[in-house]
Amino acid sequence: MNQPTAQPGLFIGMDWADQKHDIYVIDRQGKGSHQKLEHSAESIDAWVGEMLKLAGGQPIAIMLEQSRGALIYALMFREDVLLYPVNPKQLARYRESYPGSGKNDPTDAMYLSRMLRERIATLKAWRPDDENTRLIANLSQQRRKIVDGQTKLRQQLLAVLKSYFPVVLELFGKQHQLPLLLSVLRRPGGPG
Known part of the structure; x- marks a missing residue:
């Protein structure tokens, strides 16, 4: 231009x-x-x-x-x-x-x-900005929204577990144990 x-x-x-x-x-x-x-x-x-x-x-x-x-x-x-x-x-x-x-x-x-x-x-x-810069900015903004949404869901899940099933957090409360917790929650016949 x-x-x-x-x-x-x-x-x-x-x-x-x-x-x-x-x-x-x-x-x-x-x-x-x-x-x-x-x-x-x-x-x-x-x-x-x-x-x-x-x-x-x-x-x-x-x-x-x-x-x-x-x-x-x-x-x-x-x-x-x-x-x-x-x-x-x-x-x-x-x-x-x-x-x-x-x-x-x-x-x-x-x-x-x-x-x-x-x-x-x-x-x-x-x-x-040129078209590529606008595209990158838009994609970065979308990624931020997704990450923020995941963080919000994780916090909601932890709040629910603290209220209704606190023993799960005692067993799996460490950050490195969260994938194990999610696999237990997803398992058929598991809690919930």
């Missing part, structure tokens, strides 16, 4: 939500406006097209508080769209620098766009 080097035509802050997104757009002259966007592939696609037209051939820069998820995925492979994910703590600190500022979605979108416009020269646009 080629990263455009031109100055962005629009500075956009997006406050993500499940059903709709609050958006604040600042043009190159500094004029801002609030928008709402329904979360669907079609509406995101149409909205990006409108923003690119408004940008007059320049790329659009978008700052949002996430680095993965459906919204990032919908935006990450588009030409002329520069993404700037930001840590929520950074936004909270930025928000605190304005007196009387409270947290709400439209206001957060405005602060995201302001922060992006003010700091664009010091920020580097996010580049998505």
Whole structure:
């Protein structure tokens, strides 16, 4: 994916939500406006097209508080769209620098766009990982879930044995004896 080097035509802050997104757009002259966007592939696609037209051939820069998820995925492979994910703590600190500022979605979108416009020269646009890296990350995450599930089941089994059959844990309670315990539990005519 080629990263455009031109100055962005629009500075956009997006406050993500499940059903709709609050958006604040600042043009190159500094004029801002609030928008709402329904979360669907079609509406995101149409909205990006409108923003690119408004940008007059320049790329659009978008700052949002996430680095993965459906919204990032919908935006990450588009030409002329520069993404700037930001840590929520950074936004909270930025928000605190304005007196009387409270947290709400439209206001957060405005602060995201302001922060992006003010700091664009010091920020580097996010580049998505290549396909193989995303695959490895996904497989690693699935493996972690499986291991966590096995650990949870093992702990549940030990809790049940402690409650109903504590002598089994006395006989087979050592870590190296667990395979023997499982074979006894699986044996026809065994306990349970």
